[in-house]
Amino acid sequence: MAPFSIYSFLGLGVPIIAVIYYAFQSEQGKPTLSNIALVTHGSYLLGFENSIVLALITSIVPGILGLILAYAIATSRSATLKRLVATASGVLANFGGINLTFMFIATLGSTGILTAWLSAIHLNPWNFGFNLYSFYGVALVYLYFQVPLMVLVITPALGGLRPSWREAAENMGASSWGYWRYVGVPVLMPSVLGGMLLLFGSGFAAYATAETLTAGTVTLAPIQIGSLLAGNQLAGQENVGYAVGLGMFVVLAVTMILYGLVRRRASKWLR
Amino acid sequence: MTELVDATRTTGAAPAGARVSLEGLVRTYGTTRALDGFSLAIEPGEFVALLGPSGCGKTTALRVLAGFERLDSGRVTVDGRDVSKISAQHRDMGMVFQSYSLFPNMNALNNVAFGLRMRRQHATQRRQKAGELLELVGLSDQASKYPHQMSGGQQQRIALARALAIEPRVLLLDEPLSALDAKVRAELRDQIRQLQQRLAITTVFVTHDQEEALSMADRVCVMSAGRAEQTATPAALYSRPTTSFVAEFVGVSSRVPVEPVDGSVVLFGERCRIRASDTGLPNGPLDALLRPEDVAITLDETAKPFVTHKSFLGATTRVIAQVDGVAVRVDVRSDVAADIELGARVRVSVVSRDVLVAERSVTNPVSPQ
Ligand SMILES: Nc1ncnc2c1ncn2[C@@H]1O[C@H](COP(=O)(O)OP(=O)(O)O)[C@@H](O)[C@H]1O
Numbered sequence: 282m283a284p285f286s287i288y289s290f291l292g293l294g295v296p297i298i299a300v301i302y303y304a305f306q307s308e309q310g311k312p313t314l315s316n317i318a319l320v321t322h323g324s325y326l327l328g329f330e331n332s333i334v335l336a337l338i339t340s341i342v343p344g345i346l347g348l349i350l351a352y353a354i355a356t357s358r359s360a361t362l363k364r365l366v367a368t369a370s371g372v373l374a375n376f377g378g379i380n381l382t383f384m385f386i387a388t389l390g391s392t393g394i395l396t397a398w399l400s401a402i403h404l405n406p407w408n409f410g411f412n413l414y415s416f417y418g419v420a421l422v423y424l425y426f427q428v429p430l431m432v433l434v435i436t437p438a439l440g441g442l443r444p445s446w447r448e449a450a451e452n453m454g455a456s457s458w459g460y461w462r463y464v465g466v467p468v469l470m471p472s473v474l475g476g477m478l479l480l481f482g483s484g485f486a487a488y489a490t491a492e493t494l495t496a497g498t499v500t501l502a503p504i505q506i507g508s509l510l511a512g513n514q515l516a517g518q519e520n521v522g523y524a525v526g527l528g529m530f531v532v533l534a535v536t537m538i539l540y541g542l543v544r545r546r547a548s549k550w551l552r
Numbered sequence: 553m554t555e556l557v558d559a560t561r562t563t564g565a566a567p568a569g570a571r572v573s574l575e576g577l578v579r580t581y582g583t584t585r586a587l588d589g590f591s592l593a594i595e596p597g598e599f600v601a602l603l604g605p606s607g608c609g610k611t612t613a614l615r616v617l618a619g620f621e622r623l624d625s626g627r628v629t630v631d632g633r634d635v636s637k638i639s640a641q642h643r644d645m646g647m648v649f650q651s652y653s654l655f656p657n658m659n660a661l662n663n664v665a666f667g668l669r670m671r672r673q674h675a676t677q678r679r680q681k682a683g684e685l686l687e688l689v690g691l692s693d694q695a696s697k698y699p700h701q702m703s704g705g706q707q708q709r710i711a712l713a714r715a716l717a718i719e720p721r722v723l724l725l726d727e728p729l730s731a732l733d734a735k736v737r738a739e740l741r742d743q744i745r746q747l748q749q750r751l752a753i754t755t756v757f758v759t760h761d762q763e764e765a766l767s768m769a770d771r772v773c774v775m776s777a778g779r780a781e782q783t784a785t786p787a788a789l790y791s792r793p794t795t796s797f798v799a800e801f802v803g804v805s806s807r808v809p810v811e812p813v814d815g816s817v818v819l820f821g822e823r824c825r826i827r828a829s830d831t832g833l834p835n836g837p838l839d840a841l842l843r844p845e846d847v848a849i850t851l852d853e854t855a856k857p858f859v860t861h862k863s864f865l866g867a868t869t870r871v872i873a874q875v876d877g878v879a880v881r882v883d884v885r886s887d888v889a890a891d892i893e894l895g896a897r898v899r900v901s902v903v904s905r906d907v908l909v910a911e912r913s914v915t916n917p918v919s920p921q
């Protein structure tokens with residue numbers, strides 16, 4: 282336990298303390314609430330809102346898709362398929378950032394390959410309101426690594442569903458629906474929530490992908506921090522950046538507390 | 553005891569269980585013939601144990617009966633009706649699995665009530681009935697516990713109550729005690745048997761433990777390689793096995809080479825009738841299969857056989873005598889055995905004058921068993 286505590290303190294505690302320290306400081310090093318007041322209004326508030334919505338979309342949608350995919354794989358008979366998907370998920374879940382963004386631009390950008398093919402059959406998505414360099418474009422790119430991430434985290438939980446539970450249920454007159462309604466879903470719920478929380482965190486904090494794709498035109502909290510700390514808007518705004526960082530910590534903390542409460546309710550049968 | 557009777561009445565168990573017939577069941581997995589023409593007829597209310605070594609097809613037979621496995625050929629009837637087309641969901645059979653089959657997200661009461669919920673019984677009604685069943689298995693005080701908070705033995709009793717709650721036509725148990733320690737196993741064995749008799753429910757119990765099978769069942773079906781070797785009462789199975797497989801799998805047998813002499817054999821110098829044999833009378837050399845109590849020994853300094861091992865079993869002591877290089881196990885009253893020392897010369901004789909014979913097998917290790 283001791284090494285983990287030290288690790289947590291150095292990796293999480295110290296940065297939080299530093300962020301808090303600077304967030305409540307003026308440019309001149311005096312204590313102030315003005316940074317906080319600034320970031321809870323206007324474009325900074327919009328940044329938080331957009332980031333939270335993006336994180337929700339990119340946790341719930343890939344969460345469900347990943348769950349379905351993982352279940353299909355878990356129940357398949359092919360060991361090769363299982364191994365293949367496990368390996369692919371491991372690679373794809375970590376394939377984000379600038380490389381991924383350019384891959385999408387080359388594929389689905391206004392002059393991308395797929396776009397060209399689709400427009401050849403008069404189905405160019407850009408003509409139907411699609412825009413890769415927008416909020417939903419970012420969400421789409423996130424799907425690419427969030428789905429495999431969900432597959433990775435949920436597969437062990439699916440393996441924990443014992444065949445004898447299903448058979449016992451069937452034996453006592455349960456339909457497939459009855460089994461899932463009363464056994465399968467409740468048993469999986471804590472793991473699914475846990476997986477989605479992870480996706481929420483990674484969606485909320487992802488920076489490089491969104492920055493490269495939209496060149497900062499979509500207002501997201503991490504992008505704002507980036508530009509504030511880089512000082513490319515106004516000089517001397519670093520402390521405002523720290524205040525936005527503090528806001529992100531708060532959002533994540535609230536999410537985790539909510540998750541804890543839901544999980545406790547969903548799993549009072551767990552140890 | 554009166555509580556038990558009341559509980560039985562209020563659960564409204566059918567007065568007699570169903571008649572079950574398994575006819576020529578064949579089930580293959582690739583090249584493995586898990587069931588290879590297995591047949592068994594079970595009387596209403598009867599407790600039948602399927603006994604056999606691991607991999608002989610016991611579980612497959614049970615799962616076919618429950619509706620979890622397809623058949624390649626053969627027929628399953630319950631009360632005369634073919635149930636092949638009926639899914640497990642609608643077969644009304646209560647099954648108890650080897651272990652960990654309770655739903656982890658439900659407490660004991662809700663586990664027991666699950667089948668009633670699936671049958672759309674009213675909440676108060678099913679809670680009452682589940683409560684009665686918990687009482688029946690003696691676990692009323694555990695109603696609100698979750699499976700992980702209970703011992704293995706308690707979990708299996710809950711699983712039993714859960715299977716009984718739906719008033720199944722047949723109760724199926726697949727090695728339900730094998731994951732438990734010896735003491736709990738013995739207790740539960742008695743409890744299952746008592747409940748079964750009280751409810752008069754047709755029961756199929758799978759086990760690889762002969763003691764379990766012999767002590768619990770009305771009849772035992774010994775299985776080997778996907779077929780029924782012999783189905784008989786425990787007493788008949790033990791004293792009159794019809795095949796060498798049964799003789800050696802159930803109880804302890806010694807193999808002693810014998811010479812056939814027109815329809816009988818000579819054993820320890822005495823002429824014995826052939827009681828039964830595997831496939832008529834085999835042509836080649838024969839072995840007699842002898843129970844430890846079929847053989848007697850007396851101290852005799854002039855005899856050639858001598859004692860090689862002794863193990864105390866309580867009232868009796870198992871003595872192994874070496875007769876012409878062959879180990880013969882003999883049960884002797886312990887007070888008598890006290891006077892028999894290792895290496896002592898003994899005269900060996902047969903107690904009963906009819907013996908089971910089988911084709912000669914080359915192995916006959918002189919081992920202490
Ligand atoms: N689902 C299955 N797939 C392939 N082989 C199986 C399957 N189920 C059982 N078998 C094989 O069928 C034989 C009988 O199995 P089983 O009925 O489980 O035996 P038992 O319960 O007597 O130990 C074994 O050889 C086993 O390996």
Ligand SMILES: [Mg+2]
Pocket residue numbers: 610611612
């Ligand atoms: Mg088995």
